Amino acid sequence: MTSNTLTDREALYCLCHVPGFGGVTIRGLKDTFGTYLSAWRVKPQELQKSGVLTERRAEVFQESRKHESAWRKEFADLAQKNIRVIAECDPDYPTRFLPYKDRPAALFVKGSLPENEVPSVAIVGARACTEYGKEAAGFYAGELANAGVNIISGMAAGVDGYAHRGAIERGKPTYAVLxxxxxxxxxxxxxxxxxxMEENGGILSEFVPGTRPVAMNFPMRNRIISALADAVIIIEAREKSGSLITADFALEQGKEVFALPGRANDPLSGGCNRLIQGGANMLLSPSDVLEFLGMKYERKLTIHKFSQNRLAKNENLVYASVDSRPRYLEEIAALCGLSVTECMEALLKLELAGLVFGTGNQYYKKAE
Known part of the structure; x- marks a missing residue:
């Protein structure tokens, strides 16, 4: 049963429903009128006098207030659907958002939010990814999650999904921004x-429950993915990929960007290779990211019964060139007669198989 008295939290929920209202607008209204409730109930004359909204946006706002009863009913049903509303004044609102003016006024959450004190890494990339991209996404997510890092992604098809799976398969939490x-x-x-993720991790969005997945929402979603992370990994992206929007947001927010290199003639690696050319970190091993986070990479090796005759030609060449002492990537490539890119792809396969181990700074050795 809905009370006749509108609460401040219900008013915030109503404000989040108004078309075109984001965190900046809602925050401006609250700052001007004192509370979300006062902002929602403000008289048209006061609103016009304040100058907070343009005439057209004020009209949209007035029209939206007709839906108050329906939106209050929605709000009352959220708990039954295991959906929480987290306002920016709440103690569990992510502190990583606070430096940014365009932060959401509220988050809608199923499950939990990433803990503020735990390192977080976002992993995003192409929807139509290759086997190389799928394996890399799952591998890096799994290894980082195992080391105690929160894995953030967008639950899109392709790389995002494989990144979430990589953490889930290790029994570690992962978080999706929708x-x-x-x-x-x-x-x-x-x-x-x-x-x-509802059981181990969480699902979050700045869009009110029931919002359909329309194209314009995804670039907005990407800024939240990068804001939640200490570093962003791009795994396979075309030169005009949406994943590069996440990388751009990360750079604007002062976050570290890592990109998985690929073949020069592979369209799905064009965006990553261009990022590296522009100064992004080349991603060659989980230790690259963990060193940036001030953490140590202690891989829990899985014993694989591989024989060399089950490896592809390039993998055999690379495996034969790796020693029990760390050897530099370019040295391995030279010994094999392969390009650095071909060598990196083979090393990733070997690392996934538990046969080699990246020690950081582009050095590799055989797993013991």
Whole structure:
């Protein structure tokens, strides 16, 4: 049963529903009128006099207030759907958001939020990724999660989904930032991931529950992904990929960007290679990211019964060139007669198989 008295939290929920209202606008209204409730109930004359909204936006606002009853009913049903509303004044609002003027006024959450004191890394990339991208996303997410890092992504098809899986398969939490409501599983192919994160990790969005996944929402979503992370990893991206929007936000926010290199003639590596050319960190081993975070990479090796005749030609060449002492990437490539890119791809396969180990700074050795 909904009370006749509108609460400040309900007013915030209503403000989040107004078309075109984001964190900056809602914060401006609250700062001007004192509370979310006062902002929602402000008289048209006072609103016009304040100059907070343009005439057109004020009209949209007035029209939206007709939906108060329906939105209050929605708000009352959130707890039953296990959805929490986290306002920026709440103690569990992510402190990583606080430096940014465009931070959300509220977050809608299923499950939990990443703990502020735990290092976080975002992993994003192409939807139509290759096997190389799938394996890399799962591998890096799993290794970083195992080291105690929160894995953040956007639950999109391709790289995002494989990154979430990499953490889930290790029994570690992972967090998805959606470009739709937190009660909307998009894409449907990720429904198992979606439900797994409700139990171990979380799903969050700045969009009110029920919001459909429309194209304009995803660039907005990307800024939240990067803001939640201490570093951002790009795994496979075309030169005009949406993943590069996340990288741009990360750079604007002062975050460290890592990119997985690929073949020069591979369109799906064009964006990553261009990022590296522009100064992003080349991602060659989980230790690269962990060293940046001030953490040590202690890989928990899985014993694989591999024989050399099961390895592809390049992997055999590389494995034969790796020693029990750390050897530099370019030295390995020279010994194999391969390009650095070909050598890196083979090393990733070997590392996934538990046969070699990256010690950091582009040095590799055989796993003991």
């Amino acid at each position: 470009g739709c409501g937190v009660n909307v599983c998009y894409p449907r192919e990720n429904y198992k991931i979606f439900h797994a």
